[in-house]
Amino acid sequence: MRSFFMLILTLLAVDTLSSQNTTAIKCGRLIDGKKDQVTENAVIIVEENIIKQVGQNLSIPKGAKIIDLSGYTVLPGLIDGHTHVLLQGDITEEDYAEQILKESIPYRTLRASLACKIALMNGFTTLRDVETEGAMYADVDLKKAINNGVIDGPRMYVSGRAINTTGHYILSNKTYAWELHMPKGVQEITGADEARKAVREQISYGIDWIKIYADRGYYRLPDGSFRSIPNFTNEEITAIGDETKISRKKLAAHAVTRDGIIYAINAGANSIEHGFAMDDECMRRMVEKNIYWCPTIYVNVWVAEGRAAAGSPINKQFNEILPTVFNKALKSGVKIVFGTDVGGFPWTENQAKEFSYMVKWGMSPMQAIKSATSMAAEMLDAGGKIGEISPGAFADIIAVKEDPLKNISVLENISFVMKDGKIYKQ
Numbered sequence: 421m422r423s424f425f426m427l428i429l430t431l432l433a434v435d436t437l438s439s440q441n442t443t444a445i446k447c448g449r450l451i452d453g454k455k456d457q458v459t460e461n462a463v464i465i466v467e468e469n470i471i472k473q474v475g476q477n478l479s480i481p482k483g484a485k486i487i488d489l490s491g492y493t494v495l496p497g498l499i500d501g502h503t504h505v506l507l508q509g510d511i512t513e514e515d516y517a518e519q520i521l522k523e524s525i526p527y528r529t530l531r532a533s534l535a536c537k538i539a540l541m542n543g544f545t546t547l548r549d550v551e552t553e554g555a556m557y558a559d560v561d562l563k564k565a566i567n568n569g570v571i572d573g574p575r576m577y578v579s580g581r582a583i584n585t586t587g588h589y590i591l592s593n594k595t596y597a598w599e600l601h602m603p604k605g606v607q608e609i610t611g612a613d614e615a616r617k618a619v620r621e622q623i624s625y626g627i628d629w630i631k632i633y634a635d636r637g638y639y640r641l642p643d644g645s646f647r648s649i650p651n652f653t654n655e656e657i658t659a660i661g662d663e664t665k666i667s668r669k670k671l672a673a674h675a676v677t678r679d680g681i682i683y684a685i686n687a688g689a690n691s692i693e694h695g696f697a698m699d700d701e702c703m704r705r706m707v708e709k710n711i712y713w714c715p716t717i718y719v720n721v722w723v724a725e726g727r728a729a730a731g732s733p734i735n736k737q738f739n740e741i742l743p744t745v746f747n748k749a750l751k752s753g754v755k756i757v758f759g760t761d762v763g764g765f766p767w768t769e770n771q772a773k774e775f776s777y778m779v780k781w782g783m784s785p786m787q788a789i790k791s792a793t794s795m796a797a798e799m800l801d802a803g804g805k806i807g808e809i810s811p812g813a814f815a816d817i818i819a820v821k822e823d824p825l826k827n828i829s830v831l832e833n834i835s836f837v838m839k840d841g842k843i844y845k846q
Contacts (some may be wrong), residue, residue: 440483441467441468442465442466442467442481442483442484442485443465443466443467443484443485443486443487443815443841444463444464444465444466444478444480444481444484444485444486444487445463445464445466445486445487445489445494445817446461446463446486446487446488446489446490447459447461447462447463447464447489447490447492447493447494447819448460448461448489448490448491448492448493448494449492449493449494449823450462450464450474450493450494450495450809451493451494451495451496451786451789451824451825452474452496452808452809452810453495453496453789453790453793453794453797453807453808453809454790454794454808454810456786458493458825459475459476460476461476461490462474462475462476462494463475463476463477463478463480464494464809464815464817465478465480465481465484466815466817466838466841468841469814469815469840469841469842470812470813470814470815470841471809471810471811471812471813471814471815472811473811474809474810474811487836487843487846489819489836491821492819492820492821492835492836493819493820493821493822493823493824494809494817494818494819494836495789495793495809495817495818495819495820495824496793496794496806496807496808496809496813496816496817496818497543497544497545497546497574497806497807497816497817497818497837497838497839498542498543498544498545498546498758498772498792498793498818498831499544499545499546499547499548499758499792499793499796499797499800499806499807500539500544500546500547500548500758500759500760500762500771500792500796501548501691501712501714501757501758501759501792501796501799501800502548502550502693502714502716502759502760502761503539503547503548503549503550503759503760503761503762503763503771504549504550504551504552504553504761504762504763504764505532505535505536505539505547505549505559505562505763506528506529506531506532506535506549506552506553506555506558506559506763507519507553507763507764508531508535508763508766508767509763509764509765509766509767509769510764511722511723511726511727511730512726512727512730513590513591513592513595516553516590516591516605517590517591519553520553520554520591520603520605521591521603525554525555525556525558528555528558529555529558529561529562532555532558532559532562533562533565533571533573534767535762535763535767536562536566536571536572536573536574536576537571537572537573538767539573539574539762539767539771540572540573540574540837540839540844541834541837541844541845542770542771542772542832542834543772543818543831543834543837544574544771545574545575545806545816545818545837545839545840546574546575546576546577546796546797546800546802546806546807546816547574547575547576547577548577548578548579548628548629548672548759548796548799548800549576549577549578549579550579550582550629550631550672550693551579551580551581551582551605551606551631552580552581553605553606553763554603554604554605554606556580556581557580557581557625557626557627559576559578559579559580559627560578560580560625560626560627562576562578563576563578563626572844574839575806575816575839575840577628577629577800578626578627578628578629579622579627579628579629579630579631579672580622580625580626580627581606581607581622582605582606582607582631582632582633582674583606583607583608583609583615583618583619583622583630583631583632583633583660584606584607584608584609584632584633584651585608585609585610585651585652585656586608586609586610587608588608588633588636588651589604589605589606589608589633590604590605591603591604591605606633607621607622609656610656611655611656612653612655612656612658612659613659615652615656615657615659615660615663616659616660616662616663618660619659619660619663619664619667619669620663620667623667623669627669628669628670629669629670629671629672630660630664630669630670630671630672631671631672631673631674631693632651632652632657632660632671632672632673632674632684632689633651633673633674634650634651634652634657634673634674634675634680634681634683634684634689635648635649635650635651635674635675635676635677635679635680635681635683636648636649636651637649638676638677638697638734639734640734640737644741645697645699646676646677646696646697646737646738646741647677647678647679648676648677648679648680649679650679650680650683651680652683654683657683657684657686657687658686658687660687661687661688661689662688664688665688670690670691670801671684671687671688671689671690671691672689672690672691672693673687673689673691673692673693674693674694675689675692675693675694675695676694676695676696676697676738677697677698678697678698678699678701678702681695681698681702681706682701682702682705685702685705685706685709685711689711690711690712690799691711691712691713691714691757691799692706692711692712692713692714693714693716693759693761694714694715694716694720694761695713695715695745695749696715696720696738696741696742696745697738697741697745698713698745698749700748700752703748703749703752703754704752706749706754706755707752707753707754710755711754711755712755712756712757712795712799713749713754713755713756713757714756714757714758714759715742715746715749715756715759715778716759716760716761716764716774717742717746717760717774717777717778717781718760718761718765718769718771718773718774718777719760719761719762719764719765720735720738720739720742721739721777722764722765722769723735723764723765724736724738724739742781743780743781746778746781746782747781747782750781750782750783750787751782755795755798755799756778756783756791756795757791757792757795757796757799758774758775758778758788758791758792758795758796759774760773760774770832772829772831772832772834773829773832775788775789775792775828775829775831775832776828776829778791778828779828785824785825785826785828786825788828789824789828789831792807793807793808794807794808795807814839814840814841815838815839815840815841816838816839816840817836817837817838818834818836818837818838819834819835819836820833820834820835821833821835
């Protein structure tokens with residue numbers, strides 16, 4: 421008899437402990453990141469940091485903590501597929517040099533920790549940060565600090581130092597005295613052997629993605645099309661692509677015109693960054709090979725006037741064609757992932773401004789939301805874990821007061837943020 425009572429007490433204690441680690445979220449409207457339909461009056465059951473149940477009329481476990489968001493639209497935590505937490509905005513090369521030359525890497529990392537907190541408070545629970553711009557592997561340290569609870573921030577997928585060929589990235593000796601050895605925002609290589617070595621080195625330091633600069637020197641032809649100069653020889657870019665694939669990593673390619681985009685596609689790129697002047701062949705090849713596109717619209721809008729005033733009108737010219745390119749890529753079936761290039765513009769600007777351009781240029785609000793949730797998660801090979809509210813996913817959950825399907829700009833004003841089961845904003 422005593423054993424029976426001890427068993428009952430043990431079961432009650434286990435049930436109480438379980439309830440203490442259980443949270444029930446009552447949702448007014450639920451956008452789960454996967455379906456096109458909205459679920460009214462849903463309940464999300466979270467145990468510790470994992471979503472266990474989602475649905476209507478769910479029984480809430482006794483003793484569970486209840487969060488009432490019945491007056492809100494609830495969504496998965498957002499994913500920004502193209503950020504630079506170690507930058508704070510740069511229109512001109514002088515703006516860039518101010519950070520690279522006058523701010524130490526520790527100081528830039530401290531500023532980056534604030535950028536991570538801002539992103540999280542803006543509802544972005546995951547970032548793919550595509551290079552440190554001269555800050556070496558500080559992004560790996562930021563990721564580690566977030567994972568260890570030292571600082572608050574999103575989940576991080578990092579790429580350390582981008583790779584480019586010798587002499588093809590700022591800070592340029594065309595601008596500074598030739599006898600000075602200026603620091604560079606990238607890892608420079610010459611030849612296929614150095615290309616392979618750079619990939620291996622970066623992976624050894626803990627990066628998740630390899631990032632390359634595939635083209636430079638953008639110019640417009642009389643017929644209105646755009647071209648550029650490829651940065652790599654075929655042997656160099658192929659070596660990078662092969663080494664990345666062999667190492668089971670993925671390759672992100674900064675590529676703006678077909679000269680860089682096709683080169684990057686042939687080398688095995690998994691995502692094209694920017695792609696402002698892609699043509700029909702680029703779109704067709706990207707669809708065939710299941711390559712993602714991060715259009716980074718807002719950064720181009722933000723820098724265009726200032727760069728034109730400084731003597732470089734190319735970004736204004738890209739802005740003229742980008743709405744058409746975006747709409748055509750969307751209709752062609754290119755997989756578009758939300759990516760802002762924030763850091764290229766200041767972190768004081770809300771990166772969710774990107775959504776309004778995407779909708780204005782042809783996406784439905786639901787398509788735009790999915791580009792920053794399930795589509796972005798798919799690019800990161802994290803489907804089922806982030807970017808959706810479903811059983812087994814991490815409890816990355818946000819909420820807004822209004823309906824983003826009626827006004828996408830409400831995503832610039834997040835009311836509630838939970839990441840990994842922990843509430844950061846309420």
